[in-house]
Amino acid sequence: MKPLDRISYSPIPQRPPLKLPNGARMVVWTIVNVEEWDIDQTMPRTVLTPPAGGSPMPDVPNWAWHEYGNRVGFWRMLKVLDSLDIKAVLAINGTAVRAYEPISRAALERGWEFMGHGYTQKNMQKVENEREDIAKTTEAIRAFSGTNPRGWLGPGLTESWETPDLLVEAGYEYVCDWVLDDQPVLLKTRTRPIVNVPYTQECNDVAMMLIQHHSAIEYYRRAMDQFEQIYADAAGSARVMALVVHPYIMGAPHRLKYYRRALEEIRARKDVLFWTGEQILDWYLEARKEKA
Amino acid sequence: MAMIPRERVPYSAIVDRPKLKLPGNGRIIVWTIVNLEVWDIGKPMARQVLPAPTGQPLLPDVPNWTWHEFGMRVGFWRFHALYERLGMRPTLSINARVTVDYPRVAQACRDAGWEFMAHSWEQGPIHKEEDQRGMIFRTMDQLENFTGKRPVGWLGPGLTQTYDTPEHLAEAGVKYIGDWVYDEEPTEIRTEKGPLITLPYSVECNDIPMMIVQHHEAQYWTQKCIDAFDRLYMEGAERPRIMAIAIHPYISGQPFRIKYLEAVYEYMSRFAGVVHWNGEQILEWYLEARKEKA
Numbered sequence: 027m028k029p030l031d032r033i034s035y036s037p038i039p040q041r042p043p044l045k046l047p048n049g050a051r052m053v054v055w056t057i058v059n060v061e062e063w064d065i066d067q068t069m070p071r072t073v074l075t076p077p078a079g080g081s082p083m084p085d086v087p088n089w090a091w092h093e094y095g096n097r098v099g100f101w102r103m104l105k106v107l108d109s110l111d112i113k114a115v116l117a118i119n120g121t122a123v124r125a126y127e128p129i130s131r132a133a134l135e136r137g138w139e140f141m142g143h144g145y146t147q148k149n150m151q152k153v154e155n156e157r158e159d160i161a162k163t164t165e166a167i168r169a170f171s172g173t174n175p176r177g178w179l180g181p182g183l184t185e186s187w188e189t190p191d192l193l194v195e196a197g198y199e200y201v202c203d204w205v206l207d208d209q210p211v212l213l214k215t216r217t218r219p220i221v222n223v224p225y226t227q228e229c230n231d232v233a234m235m236l237i238q239h240h241s242a243i244e245y246y247r248r249a250m251d252q253f254e255q256i257y258a259d260a261a262g263s264a265r266v267m268a269l270v271v272h273p274y275i276m277g278a279p280h281r282l283k284y285y286r287r288a289l290e291e292i293r294a295r296k297d298v299l300f301w302t303g304e305q306i307l308d309w310y311l312e313a314r315k316e317k318a
Numbered sequence: 319m320a321m322i323p324r325e326r327v328p329y330s331a332i333v334d335r336p337k338l339k340l341p342g343n344g345r346i347i348v349w350t351i352v353n354l355e356v357w358d359i360g361k362p363m364a365r366q367v368l369p370a371p372t373g374q375p376l377l378p379d380v381p382n383w384t385w386h387e388f389g390m391r392v393g394f395w396r397f398h399a400l401y402e403r404l405g406m407r408p409t410l411s412i413n414a415r416v417t418v419d420y421p422r423v424a425q426a427c428r429d430a431g432w433e434f435m436a437h438s439w440e441q442g443p444i445h446k447e448e449d450q451r452g453m454i455f456r457t458m459d460q461l462e463n464f465t466g467k468r469p470v471g472w473l474g475p476g477l478t479q480t481y482d483t484p485e486h487l488a489e490a491g492v493k494y495i496g497d498w499v500y501d502e503e504p505t506e507i508r509t510e511k512g513p514l515i516t517l518p519y520s521v522e523c524n525d526i527p528m529m530i531v532q533h534h535e536a537q538y539w540t541q542k543c544i545d546a547f548d549r550l551y552m553e554g555a556e557r558p559r560i561m562a563i564a565i566h567p568y569i570s571g572q573p574f575r576i577k578y579l580e581a582v583y584e585y586m587s588r589f590a591g592v593v594h595w596n597g598e599q600i601l602e603w604y605l606e607a608r609k610e611k612a
Contacts, residue, residue, distance in 0.1 A: 065322050073521045075531060077364035077476040082445035087477035089323060090500035091521050098502050101333045102549075128331040239532035242545065278522050279502075279553075279561075280546035 027187060029204075032213040033222075043263035044209060044313050046299060052260040053299045053306055054253070054292055056269040057115045057179070057202075057225070058103060060129055061147040062122040063092045070147050070182070071236050092274045096126045099277020104132055106286045110293045114138050115303050117179045120145035120163035123170045130170050139302040140167045142198065144181035151186050160196045176200060177303040179225065191215040200307045208256060208265040210310040223266065223306050228252065230270040235281070242281040249288035257298070264313075266306060320481035323498075326507040337557045338503060338607045345554030345591035346547070347600055349562045350408035351473070351496070351519065352397055352432070354423065355441040356415040357386045364441045364476075365530050386568045390420050393571020398426055400576070404583055409596040411437040411473045411496070411564075414460040424464060433596035434461050435471035436492070444478040451486045458490045470494060471597040473519065484509040494601045502550070502559050504604040515604060517597055520562040522546065525569040539570070539578040544585050551589060560600065 046053065063069055068081060069088040076082055107114050116133040118140060123130050133140065142163040144150065153159040160178075167175045176199045180189065183203045193201055194215045202225035204213070212219040227233050229249050234240050240248075249269060256267045269288065271277075276285045292298060301309070340347070357363055362375060363382040370376045401408055410432045417424040427434070438444065439457045447453045454472075462468040470493040474483065477497040487495060488511035496519030498507070505516045521527050523543050528534050534542075543563060550559040563582070565571075570579050586592055595603070 065324070073527050073531070074476060074524075076443040076445075076478055077441050078362040078443065080443065082443045082478060084322070084479070084481060086323065086479040086483075086497060087474075087499065087521065090477075090498040093323075093329075093500040094502075097330060097500055098332045101331060102553075126329060126331075128334060239534065241534065241538050242542065278546070279549035279559075280522065280542045282549060283545065 027191070027214070027216070032190065032215070033211060036211075038208065038263075041209070041263070044310070046264045046309070049297060050264070050299045051297045052256055052264055053266045053301045053309075054269065055115060055223075055266065055301055055303060055306060056107075056112065056271070056289070057117050057141070057303075058100070059143065059179075059270065059272045060096065060100065060116060060118045060122050060126060061092070061143070061181075061272075062119050062125045063089055063147055065089050067148070071232065073236070095272060095274025095277050096122075096129060099273035099275075100129055102277050102279070102282050103271065103273060103285070106282065106289065108136070110289055112289065112293065112300050113302055115141050115177070117141045117143040118167070119143050119147055119181070120166035123166045127170075134171050139177070139304050140171050140173075140175050141177040141179055141202075141303060142167060142175045143179050147181045149182060150180045150184040150189055156186060156189065157192050157196070160192055160198075164196055176307065177202065177223065179203065183225070183227070190220050191217070194218050194220050200303060202268075202303065208259070208267075209263070210266065210306060221307055221310060223303050223310075224268055226268040226270055229268065231272055231275040231281075232270075235275050242284050245276065245281065246284035246288045250291065253288075253292055257295075321484075321508070321510075322481060323507075326484065326509070327505060330505070332502065332557075335503070338604070339610065340558040340591075340593070340603070340607075343591055344593050345558060346551050346593075347558065347560045347603075348547075348586060348592060348594050349517070349519075349560055349597065349600060350401075350406065350594065351411050351435070351562060351564045351597075352394075352408050353411045353437065353473075353564065353566045354390070354394070354413065354416045354420070354427075355386070355437070355475075355566075356413045356419050357383055357441055359383050361442065365526065367530070389566060389568025389571050390423055393567035393569075394423055396571045396576045397565070397567055398430070400580060400583075401432075402430065406583075406594050407431045407433065407596060408594075409433045409435050409471065409598075411435045412461070413437050413440045413475070414457040415440045417460060417464040428465055433471070433598050434465050434467075434469050435473055435496070435597055436461055436469040437473045438475040441475050443476060444474050444483060445480055450480065450483065451489075454486045454490045458492070470601060471496065471517070473497060477519070477521070484514055485511050488512045488514050494597060496562075496597070504560075504600065515601055517600055518560045518562055520564055523562065524564040525566055525575075526564075529569050529575075536572075536575045536578050539575065540581045540585075543582040547582075547586055551592070554591070
């Protein structure tokens with residue numbers, strides 16, 4: 027199905043208002059992406075191009091740069107999230123669940139939500155069998171955490187025309203590949219609908235640091251500008267803001283404080299909820315019923 | 319005998335390891351690496367500041383060759399003066415051919431007592447070497463002849479490696495490498511020719527990714543290095559950290575950039591428990607320190 031077969035255009039001010047419990051205005055959720063980069067493939071991102079260009083394989087320097095995030099960077103982020111008592115969502119490749127088991131364990135012990143993020147960090151249009159890739163991801167998470175993941179984020183947010191259908195058939199209840207709104211929305215599939223929860227390509231360290239090459243402080247500034255605007259917009263109807271990080275980027279020593287500062291300032295606001303993706307999902311499904 | 323990284327070393331979370339100790343309650347080791355290279359005018363240039371009009375790669379690439387050459391003629395001497403003034407002896411990551419093409423520069427580093435870390439024969443990805451093992455031996459031999467001491471460290475050009483590079487390096491007498499930027503502590507990796515130690519080099523506080531790839535403004539150098547230092551210094555109270563600073567004379571030796579490098583050392587000089595060590599010193603410390611914790 028093409029996108030407009032799944033969802034029709036809808037202007038946000040013309041929808042029935044969504045209300046959060048206890049007078050809260052908006053929800054913030056933060057997603058930590060943990061990936062495993064296969065040394066035998068082209069690296070998904072690079073920090074250092076080889077002398078005189080080209081893309082020689084294997085690409086050890088960029089593999090190591092990413093691996094740093096899981097050995098060192100993640101543990102720095104964890105302290106920040108612990109100190110602010112925030113449950114993050116771990117978007118994790120199926121293979122990474124075991125490859126980086128100490129990370130999975132830390133997330134499980136804290137009650138973070140595990141979200142499916144592809145079996146490997148490979149474009150969903152290039153995996154050989156999409157259904158199988160999704161099933162293997164689900165199984166890897168279930169085997170470790172004891173629960174099926176309810177949410178899905180495609181690697182690099184990639185989808186085929188069929189991905190939402192396959193996700194519902196595999197038991198997923200929400201997806202966040204569609205960055206088309208500040209509120210959750212329903213997407214039709216060939217069976218039951220699936221909810222899309224607002225993710226972000228804007229307050230996202232891959233886009234900001236690796237593609238747009240901003241200084242680290244811009245993560246903080248943009249997060250706060252984004253927050254203030256969404257907070258203002260949410261006066262009449264609740265909105266959702268996502269903050270996305272990758273341990274190999276925002277977990278670098280010189281960047282971490284800008285993530286911490288943004289979380290600290292937003293955490294101090296009384297009428298803002300920090301929720302996981304499934305909390306947003308459950309709330310939205312209830313809120314929809316009420317307003318209907 | 320080629321191995322992928324995972325076969326050389328398992329994943330390890332830094333929080334799960336015994337803590338290393340620095341002498342005298344030291345908190346942070348700063349490891350400065352000056353990179354000196356030879357860009358052969360007969361080949362495509364390693365980096366470009368100015369792509370040719372219409373973007374076609376052209377040979378010879380005189381403008382970009384001279385851009386790099388400026389570093390050897392002028393920029394390097396700014397570094398040299400800085401480290402003389404600070405009484406520091408950084409690590410020199412050096413293409414062995416520099417000792418042939420730029421003996422004046424190589425001698426100045428030797429006379430100043432800098433550590434010579436081997437950095438391939440000349441600048442180009444190691445994947446394209448026809449005889450990689452031969453090139454590595456030739457590089458190590460040339461530097462040994464020049465300084466009287468076989469280098470203990472190695473940094474691949476652009477940090478590049480193939481799956482059998484670590485074997486060749488260990489066989490040629492290399493003890494540590496800077497190619498694996500995957501940790502903040504030294505680690506040991508397996509090769510079929512004996513172990514190698516990895517030291518935490520940096521692709522973050524490194525003027526190539528920052529200035530040439532990401533196009534940051536010059537003053538961001540100071541901010542980024544200070545932000546990294548602050549964090550590592552804080553964490554160093556609990557577990558010593560290593561901070562690498564990697565520079566190139568044609569980039570950070572430019573008149574408009576040098577002050578932002580100087581400002582970093584000025585900032586760090588205000589803190590106690592900071593040591594400036596070269597790669598060999600870090601290696602020796604690590605080999606001892608890990609015995610103590612065991």
